[in-house]
Amino acid sequence: MDIYLSPEQLDLRADVRAFLDEQYPPERIGQMERDEEYPDDFYRECARRGWTGIPVTKEYGGSGGSVLDLCVFVEEVGRTSISLSTLYITGTIFGSHALHICGSKEQAGHYLPAIVSGEKRFALAMSEPGAGSDFAGMETRAERVDGGWRIDGVKGPISGAERAEVIITAARTASYPGASRQKGISLFLVDNRAAGLDFERTSYAAMRALMVNKVHYRGVVVPDSAMLGPVDEGWLNLARLMDPERLANAAQTIGVAQAAIDDGVAYATSRQQYGQPISRYQAVSHPLAEAQAEVAAARLLVYAAAAKRDLEGPCPKEASMAKMLANNVAARATSAALQCAGARGYERDSHFMRRVLEVRGCELGGGTSQIQRNIIARFMGM
């Protein structure tokens, strides 16, 4: 299954696995989730090892890696924890891709080296309490003021916002009666220490170490230089950001699914009932075997879509197909693993249960599976 990866990508995977297996065993992840301990040290280590530079071009001090490199990386991190992989996706990938796609020379020069060094993490604020799937219905507004813009509204849920140094914020800057609601949305680089910004933590069932927030903007004033891309055209740039976001999301759920299957097999081969390991019962082994085959197929689809993005540019249909399939396969795999763990899987701190919940969260972020199906169907001409 590794024939599609280069020796460098296989080395990257091995390095990440060795680091995480040593530093972040399941007990540590469980404790971080329980105590809502933000993984600062993980991020620092990513920067020290050059991993925060993967999506940044060499011109700005990064290694100019591909989307496939990123998928290999986040899949491996997702195997350990979705809080860690999502922190990397939002903190590093969102920021660097947005700046490469639509940042000015000054913005790129200011922020990209700081992403590589780990000094600046990003969050991406599109959703609102009243505008989730349909986020063109956003009510957060940015009004022109002398020398800049004043932002008012509520965003959320936003992954990692309270600890990100910069929040890419989508806000309505104009309405064009008769035109699509997608026109008139602009993007801003908002410093998370800006006056008028407040963070509320969600009470989500998983990803508690990452901290997912509702963000209140009460008269937050940003300078003109904070505008990311052209005024009123933010939607187009958000759409261009979606491929890497969805592919990374898909890849991390493949990682969770593989971890669930591996733990399921370990449990099933050691747990004895009726005088033999439960893995001897086909009712236990077959769901895990089927999950393994599905995960292998979904992984190939994710890699193929990422390779297409790297070689040919935007691939929204393939990115949506990869996200939908990977998320769904991962939901089945984590559920099969939970079932084979019996009552142990149902304990509050069970990693089997944590992974079921992690995959549910990923399925919602970046557009639900229903929304991915809508996109795929549209590209099929329906």
Ligand SMILES: Cc1cc2nc3c(=O)[nH]c(=O)nc-3n(C[C@H](O)[C@H](O)[C@H](O)COP(=O)(O)OP(=O)(O)OC[C@H]3O[C@@H](n4cnc5c(N)ncnc54)[C@H](O)[C@@H]3O)c2cc1C
């Ligand atoms: C853990 C987590 C982290 C997140 N992080 C971020 C982040 O960093 N930044 C950010 O901007 N957002 C983030 N989100 C928000 C996420 O993008 C939204 O939750 C998602 O878009 C769905 O919106 P909603 O929850 O409001 O559901 P709704 O849009 O209200 O949808 C409810 C249900 O209706 C279905 N539905 C809605 N419209 C349609 C339709 N047209 N066709 C078919 N079905 C439909 C949906 O699929 C869903 O099942 C995060 C969410 C979670 C759970």
